[in-house]
Amino acid sequence: MSFTITLPLSGYAGWSFLKRTQARQEAALVADAAQQRAETYFRARIAKVETADQLVKDRRLLQVALGAFGLSEEIGKSYFIRKVLADGTDDKTDLANRLPDKRYAELAKTFQFDKSKPATQAQGFADTIISSYRSQRFQEAVGAVDENMRLALFAQDQLPELAGKTASDAAKWYTILGSSALSKVFQGALGLPSSFGALDIDMQVSMLERKSRQVLGVGSPSQLGEPEKIDKLIKLFLLKKDIR
Template sequence: MLTATQLYNAVTRTGSNFASSVATEPAVKQQTNYFLANIGSVTSAKQLVNNSKLYNYVMNAFGLGDELNAKALITKVLEGGTGSGSFAASLNDPRYSALAAAFNFNENGTATTQSETTQQTTVSNFYEQTVENNVGQQNQGAQMALYFKRMASQITSPYSILGDQTLLKVFETAFNLPTTFSLGNVDTEAKTVGQLLDISKLQDPTYLQKFIERFTASYDAQNPMGGNSSPPTVAMLVSQPSISQSLLLSIANLKLGGS
């Protein structure tokens, strides 16, 4: 089994190839075709939430598959817009902010779902979620590293990390913090996060890469046998469409020096 460092490097080096392979998987292709054919006719947040196929696709695309039953909350997120005073922002979880930004019914009204950018962003996210899920079958550390990399652009404060259990686990592991870290005063925890990690620099690819390297190295040291227990916010992805076994084998056989 590859280490988290090896698998993360292999996937990020050839990520576009994996995304392309995911797109051709029958289950993924079927769900994506349905989404693209029907999402443009949705004119409100409530209509989106009440269409189970579209709703499930969107929720899983934004990493919210564990909140499928929270329809009232999601409706409020979709109708609340974006910005520091929005309902999505108050949840201190970058997944909700990303969803609200993509499906901003507050600002764009009935034309929200007709945006090509919104549609393509959702599809791209769905592919990435599927790749991450299947990478997690090989090594959960690599999956968490990919998730942090993808969510980095949505991390705006220490509270963004504290509000997402997977991001928090990555942070705790990178700095060898005890699991009891998140049980203290939230403002004290936020101060610690800000002292150890420069949130503003996460938009810098070099800084972000160094942090992820720190995490995967620490994860590998703590989990010499691969540590394949599911992190909290990605466990729900098990039900996602899977990549074929041949693709999983190709990931496992990649070498750091090339394929």
């Protein structure tokens, strides 16, 4: 990664600096030569890709595709990725649906290689993937300097989308627990013990809901899309990380 982030401070002070400079630093990422080459190549070729096999065989396309879902490190697992993409997500037995990391299901659902006409043929598909790729690369650059800041960015990006989903509160709490990044943010912000992850999953949900209500004033994940709630969550997470 040739692009590097400027982040002179850590903790909540660093977060405040990042938010003030984020637009400028994101623009620098977009202008980065390596980023531009990756985007240009993807735009020019992705519409011609009709199968999972074709995508996996083109490493440059696959790098952007996986990177858009935070899965860049999986690029060497070609057979596994091909299987995830080819299966799709319609059947509960499909590989992506059986994996605890739901990023794979999102990848398969987005590309739709199990359909007669994959999503790569849709107008605006390249723009959608590239937008996610930029966001993920920015988060990775931040994480290279400060991992806690990367987790905070991830929470800021994902929580509004999660809050807006038409799913039960329990299902949304399970989603938070199933995401390593979100789980770390909530566990840190709410002051949950290190033994929290060893509890029965339903007990974890119950404790998350109770502590969230006490600390954030939110008992439902559907309320977590409100900017002030996200800001409070991130502030608590980073301040408590500063203390440790």
